[in-house]
Amino acid sequence: MYIDITNVNKQFTHKGKLFTALENVNLSIDRGEFICLLGPSGCGKSTLLNAIAGFDPPSSGTVVIDGCEVRKPSSRNVTIFQNYGLLPWRNVLRNVELALESRKDITRAKREEIARKNLDLVGLSGFADASPHQLSGGMQQRVAIARALTADPEIIFMDEPFGALDAITRMKLQDDIRAIRKENRKTIIFVTHDIEEAVYLADRVVVMTPNPGKVKSVIKVELGPSRNRTGQDFFMLRQKILEIFSMKHDYPIEYSI
Amino acid sequence: MSNKAVRYLWKKARALGWVALSFLIFLTVWGLASYFSNVNAALFPSPLGALHGFLEVLADGSLYGHIAASMFRFWSGFAVAVVLAVVSGAVFGWYVPLFRLANPVVQLLRPISPIAWMPFIVLMFGIGDMPAIVTIFIAAFFPVFLSAVSGVMNIPEIYLKVARNFGVGRFEIFWKIIFPAAFPQIMSGIHLALGSAWVFLVCGEMIGAQSGLGYLIIDARNNLRSDILVADITVIGLIGFLLDALLKFAEGRMLKRWGLEKE
Ligand SMILES: Nc1ncnc2c1ncn2[C@@H]1O[C@H](COP(=O)(O)OP(=O)(O)OP(=O)(O)O)[C@@H](O)[C@H]1O
Ligand SMILES: [Mg+2]
Numbered sequence: 001m002y003i004d005i006t007n008v009n010k011q012f013t014h015k016g017k018l019f020t021a022l023e024n025v026n027l028s029i030d031r032g033e034f035i036c037l038l039g040p041s042g043c044g045k046s047t048l049l050n051a052i053a054g055f056d057p058p059s060s061g062t063v064v065i066d067g068c069e070v071r072k073p074s075s076r077n078v079t080i081f082q083n084y085g086l087l088p089w090r091n092v093l094r095n096v097e098l099a100l101e102s103r104k105d106i107t108r109a110k111r112e113e114i115a116r117k118n119l120d121l122v123g124l125s126g127f128a129d130a131s132p133h134q135l136s137g138g139m140q141q142r143v144a145i146a147r148a149l150t151a152d153p154e155i156i157f158m159d160e161p162f163g164a165l166d167a168i169t170r171m172k173l174q175d176d177i178r179a180i181r182k183e184n185r186k187t188i189i190f191v192t193h194d195i196e197e198a199v200y201l202a203d204r205v206v207v208m209t210p211n212p213g214k215v216k217s218v219i220k221v222e223l224g225p226s227r228n229r230t231g232q233d234f235f236m237l238r239q240k241i242l243e244i245f246s247m248k249h250d251y252p253i254e255y256s257i
Numbered sequence: 258m259s260n261k262a263v264r265y266l267w268k269k270a271r272a273l274g275w276v277a278l279s280f281l282i283f284l285t286v287w288g289l290a291s292y293f294s295n296v297n298a299a300l301f302p303s304p305l306g307a308l309h310g311f312l313e314v315l316a317d318g319s320l321y322g323h324i325a326a327s328m329f330r331f332w333s334g335f336a337v338a339v340v341l342a343v344v345s346g347a348v349f350g351w352y353v354p355l356f357r358l359a360n361p362v363v364q365l366l367r368p369i370s371p372i373a374w375m376p377f378i379v380l381m382f383g384i385g386d387m388p389a390i391v392t393i394f395i396a397a398f399f400p401v402f403l404s405a406v407s408g409v410m411n412i413p414e415i416y417l418k419v420a421r422n423f424g425v426g427r428f429e430i431f432w433k434i435i436f437p438a439a440f441p442q443i444m445s446g447i448h449l450a451l452g453s454a455w456v457f458l459v460c461g462e463m464i465g466a467q468s469g470l471g472y473l474i475i476d477a478r479n480n481l482r483s484d485i486l487v488a489d490i491t492v493i494g495l496i497g498f499l500l501d502a503l504l505k506f507a508e509g510r511m512l513k514r515w516g517l518e519k520e
Binding site: 053055072073074075077078079081083085087088089098099101102131132133134151 | 440
């Protein structure tokens, strides 16, 4: 498949003791899929995401994207962080432009044009000259999304991107992400500990549990493209995932509703 | 006038009032002390005597030349120190093994007063501008260097992740990420260095120079002109205060731009 994660283990040494953050993770992801990594704090979601994105390769096992083993981050895949990762000394436009600055084949004018187009897409064309700190958290994360889109990546990694936002802003951004994805089908791997968020966004939810961090179950979400947070099937799927968390044993992988 | 403007003006006026009162008390105590003490006026001038001394050096124009000489030395030594310390500090902070290698020696050199090097400096550079410049350089270098190293070492991980993600080159990363990210801390090192460098300007000029505010002190002493001495000391204090205010202002502007200003 497009992304193949095979027998991935990750150990950290913390105060001289070996700690297993990921144990024997296997997962395959198709091109264009929206995957949510779901689980409680400490179950290794970020560790797994960092391994796939190439920031921190696994201790053993392999991550292969499009036939190439991942060893370091690539500008073809962009990560969006919970605390936005905007550079405070640059204005919004220049932050977005950063995505293309290492591309020698794109002129300065072209770069600005693309950046402005994506700022427009996230509804922030009026804030090009603002400093990041002048924006609200939700707006800052939109800037980060515009920056990611400007790089025109194949995969977008998101590590609890809406975790610091209030519930209403979060729902708005969830809708935005779905709308953006409808336009250009990127592969998205999205970390969250919010069951509702996972069910609302994902094609497949990867349920992870801690101590040691591993994949407990993978659940296919067949709710179609327009989802209703208050619908019956939405509610049932949430229940199902809650049940899986409380089970003693691993759930047969690739369960679907 | 709106209520807000009145309150603002009142607040400013009160702040000024404290400043005026502070100096008034100081001058009164000084004036009384010189009036009632039996020390020779040539050794312990009154506030009025000091004012006369000040007006005298102002009138004969010699003060401006001394200030200009001091300023030239101060800014050359300080600028060279800041540039070298920031660049080397960034490199040493980025390549951590390099810093581990340099740090023991730096820690040994740092507590040595720049004045201790004076004999070497005079032997190597002779007298004139150089001793003061080198003294200021030494005084300013270490605080800036160490703040640059620690600023670079403490750059939030996320900026580096973003840089790696978007393929920022290994040299580009210095001026695109490392310098700006460490700049708030570097700036506070520069602020610190400015204060101590100004203190050492006077020492540097008392030994190797034939002009400048430090030399003026020696000159006033040799001529037993304590009124000029006090006037000179006041000028040194005033300029030091102004330099500090200037840098505080620059630092504030920068922190504001970085979104880091403290309330
Ligand atoms: N660099 C590190 N050094 C030592 N231990 C680490 C390191 N990074 C992560 N860990 C440990 O690995 C485990 C998994 O961490 P990870 O950050 O992947 O969890 P997470 O699922 O993302 O949690 P959260 O929801 O809190 O972000 C945690 O117990 C954490 O303490
Ligand atoms: Mg995490």
